[in-house]
Amino acid sequence: MGKKLDPKLFEALEQVIVRYKDHKGPLMPVMQAAQDLFGYLPIEVQDYIARGLDIPLVKVYGVATFYSQFKLEPNGENTISVCLGTACYVRGAQKVLDRLKEELGIEEGKTTPDGLFTLSGTRCLGCCGLAPVIMINDDVYGRLKPDDIPGILDKYRRARSA
Amino acid sequence: MELFRSHVLVCGGTGCTSSGSAQIIEQFEKHIAERGLEREIKVVRTGCFGLCEAGPVVIVYPEGAFYSRVKPEDVNEIVEEHLLKGRIVQRLIYKGDGAAPERERSLDKIGFYKKQKRIALRNCGVIDPENIDEYIAMDGYQALAKVLGGMKPMDVVNTVLESGLRGRGGAGFPTGLKWKFAMGGATPKYIVCNADEGDPGAFMDRSVLEGDPHAVLEAMAIAGYAVGASQGYIYVRAEYPIAVKRLGIAIGQAREYGLLGKNIFGSEFDFDIELRLGAGAFVCGEETALFSSIEGERGEPRPKPPFPAVKGVFGGPTIINNVETLANIPQIIVRGPEWFSAIGTEKSKGTKVFALGGKVNNTGLVEVPMGTTLREIVYEIGGGIPGGKAFKAAQTGGPSGGCIPAEHLDTPIDYDSLAAIGSMMGSGGLIVLDEDDCMVDIARFFLEFTVDESCGKCPPCRIGTRRMLEILERIVSGKGEPGDIDKLIKLGSTIKRTAMCGLGQSAPNPVLSTIRYFRDEYEAHINEKRCPAGHCKALMRYIIDPDKCKRCGICARACPVGAISGDKTRPYTIDPAVCVKCGLCIEKCRFGAIYTK
Numbered sequence: 001m002g003k004k005l006d007p008k009l010f011e012a013l014e015q016v017i018v019r020y021k022d023h024k025g026p027l028m029p030v031m032q033a034a035q036d037l038f039g040y041l042p043i044e045v046q047d048y049i050a051r052g053l054d055i056p057l058v059k060v061y062g063v064a065t066f067y068s069q070f071k072l073e074p075n076g077e078n079t080i081s082v083c084l085g086t087a088c089y090v091r092g093a094q095k096v097l098d099r100l101k102e103e104l105g106i107e108e109g110k111t112t113p114d115g116l117f118t119l120s121g122t123r124c125l126g127c128c129g130l131a132p133v134i135m136i137n138d139d140v141y142g143r144l145k146p147d148d149i150p151g152i153l154d155k156y157r158r159a160r161s162a
Numbered sequence: 163m164e165l166f167r168s169h170v171l172v173c174g175g176t177g178c179t180s181s182g183s184a185q186i187i188e189q190f191e192k193h194i195a196e197r198g199l200e201r202e203i204k205v206v207r208t209g210c211f212g213l214c215e216a217g218p219v220v221i222v223y224p225e226g227a228f229y230s231r232v233k234p235e236d237v238n239e240i241v242e243e244h245l246l247k248g249r250i251v252q253r254l255i256y257k258g259d260g261a262a263p264e265r266e267r268s269l270d271k272i273g274f275y276k277k278q279k280r281i282a283l284r285n286c287g288v289i290d291p292e293n294i295d296e297y298i299a300m301d302g303y304q305a306l307a308k309v310l311g312g313m314k315p316m317d318v319v320n321t322v323l324e325s326g327l328r329g330r331g332g333a334g335f336p337t338g339l340k341w342k343f344a345m346g347g348a349t350p351k352y353i354v355c356n357a358d359e360g361d362p363g364a365f366m367d368r369s370v371l372e373g374d375p376h377a378v379l380e381a382m383a384i385a386g387y388a389v390g391a392s393q394g395y396i397y398v399r400a401e402y403p404i405a406v407k408r409l410g411i412a413i414g415q416a417r418e419y420g421l422l423g424k425n426i427f428g429s430e431f432d433f434d435i436e437l438r439l440g441a442g443a444f445v446c447g448e449e450t451a452l453f454s455s456i457e458g459e460r461g462e463p464r465p466k467p468p469f470p471a472v473k474g475v476f477g478g479p480t481i482i483n484n485v486e487t488l489a490n491i492p493q494i495i496v497r498g499p500e501w502f503s504a505i506g507t508e509k510s511k512g513t514k515v516f517a518l519g520g521k522v523n524n525t526g527l528v529e530v531p532m533g534t535t536l537r538e539i540v541y542e543i544g545g546g547i548p549g550g551k552a553f554k555a556a557q558t559g560g561p562s563g564g565c566i567p568a569e570h571l572d573t574p575i576d577y578d579s580l581a582a583i584g585s586m587m588g589s590g591g592l593i594v595l596d597e598d599d600c601m602v603d604i605a606r607f608f609l610e611f612t613v614d615e616s617c618g619k620c621p622p623c624r625i626g627t628r629r630m631l632e633i634l635e636r637i638v639s640g641k642g643e644p645g646d647i648d649k650l651i652k653l654g655s656t657i658k659r660t661a662m663c664g665l666g667q668s669a670p671n672p673v674l675s676t677i678r679y680f681r682d683e684y685e686a687h688i689n690e691k692r693c694p695a696g697h698c699k700a701l702m703r704y705i706i707d708p709d710k711c712k713r714c715g716i717c718a719r720a721c722p723v724g725a726i727s728g729d730k731t732r733p734y735t736i737d738p739a740v741c742v743k744c745g746l747c748i749e750k751c752r753f754g755a756i757y758t759k
């Protein structure tokens with residue numbers, strides 16, 4: 001299990017658990033808050049939640065693996081989400097995704113070995129007018145052609161080396 | 163309220179935010195302040211105007227001048243010329259669909275808006291969604307006041323019944339009836355708003371939540387009063403950060419104004435709303451799976467009956483309605499059921515919002531009276547197909563729906579007509595496909611989605627859809643076999659009959675409906691190993707037209723596998739045995755000499 005988890009984050013998680021404990025159906029909101037804090041849900045965090053809410057760990061794990069948003073491994077520094085919604089698909093999203101895979105040398109759902117990028121597919125981002133669309137962290141890039149990809153990636157590579 | 167001589171409305175919907183509307187607002191505020199006009203001109207960040215294609219969109223009132231694709235560096239000119247000197251900046255005015263240029267194009271003159279009727283979207287793009295006062299100024303919370311000020315619960319339910327409103331989440335169940343079923347029975351009861359919007363190519367509900375969140379809160383409170391519930395939940399996709407934020411603000415403001423909480427409008431009625439975020443599972447849009455998710459379980463559906471009105475979330479009787487369904491309620495109460503039922507067709511009343519996308523000029527959000535034809539939507543509102551291509555089909559209902567071919571372009575859009583031609587109304591995704599789109603591949607695309615999203619609880623859906631996908635993948639990669647079409651039909655009909663929830667029961671629809679209308683495309687893939695649309699890579703051949711080839715050699719240099727040969731003396735050719743069909747040569751050729759077959 002990679003690096004050590006920050007104890008301060010567990011303190012914050014404790015407060016979240018206290019806040020939600022008496023709500024009906026507290027598990028998902030607590031897990032969502034935990035993922036915001038830690039960036040993902042390592043088994044230690046799942047265990048902590050299970051104890052805090054007094055439920056079996058297997059239940060937390062079951063929920064964590066059911067929903068695609070819960071991550072059991074940390075993401076890279078930058079998350080690239082390629083819209084694979086219908087509007088983007090018919091306007092060439094697959095080509096954009098293929099180019100990204102090629103440039104990064106990874107498959108969808110994976111992180112580059114240097115930890116700089118995670119590549120993921122997502123559903124309609126709500127800007128079909130700009131199709132095809134990708135989102136890197138919170139920035140949206142629209143009306144893309146596969147040839148735009150290297151330039152966009154370079155921006156993030158430069159930002160890191162700077 | 164303060165009076166301003168001009169209002170600058172900047173779209174803050176997701177589409178325009180992505181294309182930079184936040185910087186535009188900043189620029190307006192800066193340039194207006196520099197000229198000391200803050201007390202005369204008000205900048206409002208609104209919800210979606212609908213015409214996302216033209217974004218970022220800015221509208222200046224009182225003139226109603228409609229500026230499109232505005233860039234931050236254009237703002238100074240708009241402030242200087244239009245706001246200061248009263249001269250509209252023609253260069254930035256939306257020219258749109260090639261209609262006769264007009265000096266100033268305002269909303270009601272633009273083809274995109276002419277045929278529309280905005281009920282669910284009436285405040286989107288008009289008010290500041292983060293300011294409850296603006297909603298109240300548009301008669302907001304008047305319906306709730308009317309209901310609490312003297313209507314009996316039964317009167318409320320009857321009003322909704324008489325309006326003829328049917329659920330906009332896909333199934334089209336009469337809303338009033340749903341409410342009536344929940345009137346008696348056990349307590350506590352719950353009102354749930356389904357804001358999980360699962361169709362992978364649609365964003366109607368998101369725009370309502372982003373542009374007019376209070377309408378949904380007000381409707382939920384009205385439903386709560388009608389059936390005797392005091393707690394509501396909005397289950398919203400976590401992928402909608404702007405909607406989540408604005409809903410949070412709206413709930414806070416409504417509580418502050420006493421419009422949510424205890425003793426609303428001084429009555430005995432208590433009602434409050436909690437937000438719950440989804441976590442990326444399509445099946446959670448299905449109502450019983452959504453309940454499981456709110457309860458903190460894996461989002462697996464449960465068998466029905468018991469229906470939600472009897473046993474829903476946390477075991478209590480529950481009304482679950484879609485966002486757009488709810489957005490209609492306040493106006494039905496204020497303006498009366500007759501007003502609403504006068505709009506639309508005999509069995510489908512009111513309007514429907516569609517997210518128009520794909521191969522159409524004006525992509526965006528449109529709201530039309532039920533009974534409008536597909537042709538009107540695609541050609542008059544949507545401005546037709548780009549590049550003069552031919553319309554092939556429209557896909558409605560996303561992964562649960564089907565396609566409508568050109569021969570049915572004049573079908574009036576309502577629940578029953580669409581069902582009769584093998585498609586469905588769905589929640590409002592409407593994707594236009596042109597001659598370049600392969601229908602077999604579209605069916606494969608949707609099935610891949612449902613296979614991915616199947617929760618795995620029942621075998622017909624878990625195993626059956628996967629088998630169908632495997633067959634489709636074979637067909638598009640040139641390995642289809644005679645008999646595949648019949649196998650797909652047989653499997654599809656069995657899954658429809660035997661799956662436990664709506665996801666599985668509707669998953670075969672995209673396949674069955676494309677077979678129904680485009681069987682010849684399936685046959686071409688299987689028997690001739692040919693993709694008529696020229697889309698399927700494995701079946702494609704890249705060819706250089708010797709007459710158009712200028713022998714420049716750019717393609718040969720671009721080809722990553724060295725499949726292209728030729729020189730100054732003879733036209734270049736592609737060796738199909740080596741070609742990996744990457745398409746790079748087509749992109750690079752400046753003379754359009756390379757094509758696929």
Ligand SMILES: Cc1cc2nc3c(=O)[nH]c(=O)nc-3n(C[C@H](O)[C@H](O)[C@H](O)COP(=O)(O)O)c2cc1C
Binds near residue numbers: 333361447487
């Ligand atoms: C697989 C599946 C996905 C669904 N997704 C949604 C959705 O995203 N939004 C929605 O409002 N209804 C969705 N529904 C329909 C709901 O189950 C339910 O019928 C609807 O929320 C009822 O509200 P209405 O009567 O106002 O339409 C889905 C149904 C199925 C079977």
Ligand code: FES
Binds near residue numbers: 089127
């Ligand atoms: S389908 Fe990609 S933004 Fe809508």
